[in-house]
Amino acid sequence: MTPLSAVHPPNPIVSTHILGIDIGGTKLAVGVSTAQGKLLSSERIPTNSSEGPDRVLARLAEVCHRVIDKAGVKVDGAGVGCVGPLDQKTGYVIDPVNLPGWKKVPLVDTLKHHLKMPVFLDNDANAAALGEHRFGAGRGMANMVYLTISTGIGGGIIINHQLYQGENGNAGELGHMSVNFAGRPCGCGNVGCIEAYASGTAIAARTREAVKASGTSDSALLLSIAGTIEQINGQAVVEAVRRGDPLACRVWDETIVALGSCMVSVIHIFNPRRIVLGGGISNAGDLLFVPLRKQTKKHSMPMLHDICDIVPAELGDQVGVLGAVAVGLDGLARANS
């Protein structure tokens, strides 16, 4: 028996080079990286998913070859982070909301055909968690939980230095933990998911509802930033909070309570060393982290709270490609073990 405590992160050969491929609904990002997460070359192009998977993937493969040529190194394998749902075992993309028309696309086999190298796939949130763990804010942490707070909320769980996949590769849907069994309906079919309160989309929707309910008297600043009620988005709310708009601040306070509740549950469940928050909303910085840490401390058990910190992600715009690189490195290490 190998106890979990003796399981360490992969120790890649220093000279390994990995192609990282980030497939999103609006853009494709590709890069060649060392095993230490140093990008040697990279490129971004629009996805244009409506062209259909065949044409998009052929275009993607061209970019891959160009990026490899630019890096001037031998590439040992590729990692892909892609919007889900995916079937990990077969390497198929299963009809993601953000890639309309991509039904049962054999992504791994198609890329293997184009690239002639081993290809490893995971969903974008898991890839980002792995990227932050290998190269970013989670380096060296045995037990870490990552959440990306963006249009939606995604998550990834690192246990004993490794990504926890669950029974069929779908663990870590942390955006769909409920924080209120009698709360807001979520697009996933559940009730009160944290995504229905604290994603950029949900913050904007809750703010629009609040403006409509209470009138515009205490949201003049917010509306001057956003334009119209309909134009209110997550970034506008954050900016209005920064400048002290009363209504935006009330919505933000409730967001902190909901997100704090989620952090407390994550701490009580996982007893992690660190929680890493990425995604657009995490760019709010101290406006988010200072009250969130206070709220979390107030409600969590000291023995668990006191060894866990909540920190911003470090990889910024590179998290897509570097997350994919981490997926590739892990895949190669598993294949060679």
Next chain:
Amino acid sequence: MTPLSAVHPPNPIVSTHILGIDIGGTKLAVGVSTAQGKLLSSERIPTNSSEGPDRVLARLAEVCHRVIDKAGVKVDGAGVGCVGPLDQKTGYVIDPVNLPGWKKVPLVDTLKHHLKMPVFLDNDANAAALGEHRFGAGRGMANMVYLTISTGIGGGIIINHQLYQGENGNAGELGHMSVNFAGRPCGCGNVGCIEAYASGTAIAARTREAVKASGTSDSALLLSIAGTIEQINGQAVVEAVRRGDPLACRVWDETIVALGSCMVSVIHIFNPRRIVLGGGISNAGDLLFVPLRKQTKKHSMPMLHDICDIVPAELGDQVGVLGAVAVGLDGLARANS
């Protein structure tokens, strides 16, 4: 690197025998078991914790020696499941609510001194989870989550066949996941914990509140079972639900909604193969499991829901001792690896 998927449960030597010790607030249970979970001898005595740890542990040691003699085998080590909080590293008991006056008790060292064998310790919920995984409802499951719904709610997480301990041994406090950030206060300091809704204590408290709020007109049956409002306990509520008491049924329905929300979150977080429910409230049987499964299915993602079942624990009254045996077996396997 050893991938998690290649990590298997310990494969104990067939002839191993373990002493299992279950230390609860009201009783001590001790047994000698084979590595396959077959009890050869066992005994129970009252804890009488007010005697103080020295006298209680000396009495416990006497029982251990008697049980070992009765089994007539060589015992290789002992496992202990004890009410927490504990300090795993030092083997100390840290002032549990249910063992008043037991402040910083060196439990492992004291038992080693009395028993002259290796002693391994974990909290009672983790021990029960491990026991159900090795010998009960979770046999052979790589990824399983266990909850005991009793006076309180405790939990244990099995990941890749092993108990997940977290950063400092406190992972799996599943009773203190919040299911409502604006909900009932919990004794732990958090708000809306599932323990504050669905533990036996909470079900009784919520029922008493409902009777006081709505009068006794629709709870005549419940009161005939319990006696007085103050005498309402979890078992009385379950019995009243079984016999169709309208008020008890309303409280039970809300309990199912809260517990279902917790199940959905557990499924979305862990993507487990199985959720095992033990503890006194789980003895409600179909009254609990049938509506809970329906509620869980309604709100969880099909890809995750469809590979996960929710089943009753199997070890019944033996879970304390057999959980402790599993802790001992795991400890020995780690020590010998």
